Amino acid sequence: MRNSIAFRLNGKAMKLDVDGDRSLLWVLRTDLGLTGTKYGCGASLCGACTVVVGKEAVRSCLLPVKAVRGKDVTTIEGLERDGKDGKLHPLQEAFADTGGLQCGFCTPGMIMNAHALLLKTPKPSRAQIVAGMEDNLCRCAAHHRIVQAIERAAAGGAS
Secondary structure, eight states: OEEEEEEEETTEEEEEEEETTSBHHHIIIIISOOTTSOOSOSSSOSOTTEEEETTEEEETTSSBGGGGTTSEEEOGGGOSGGGTSOOOOHHHHHHHHHTTTTTSSSHHHHHHHHHHHHHHOSSOOHHHHHHHHTTSOOTTOOHHHHHHHHHHHHHTTOO
16 A cells, blocks of 8 residues: 655655555665665664664664654765765764775665664763674674774764
8 A cells, every 4th residue: 555655864855655564675775776775684683774763773674664754764875974075974984994894785784773873872882882783793794893983983973
């Protein structure tokens, strides 16, 4: 059943006529062409599909698009510094600088999860970072570098 779904996506008002039960992931990827959000497991286990809704990291693969009605959604494409200048966000820079991106597949989900963590806890301890990131999987075993990247970004006030 098609619904009119209005929400803010990466700072811009959106109104879509879509099946409200379709996953946000597939609406982002196929309807809107925002392919930075990755399809990993399709079961909300790996975190590759993580986006930020409000200030919460959410797995978009099983989230029906109707659940974001009236909310702010941020994807990796919307994470530019100041949203306009095209520069990398400090988290993106930190991931690149520390080698926390390896193959890059999990990186968008990792960065979005880290962004939500820093929105809630701007200066997290290492233990808070590790705990906050434990549900996002990296097959390249770059977790140590990912933690370093988040620490670096937090030290500079990344989010």
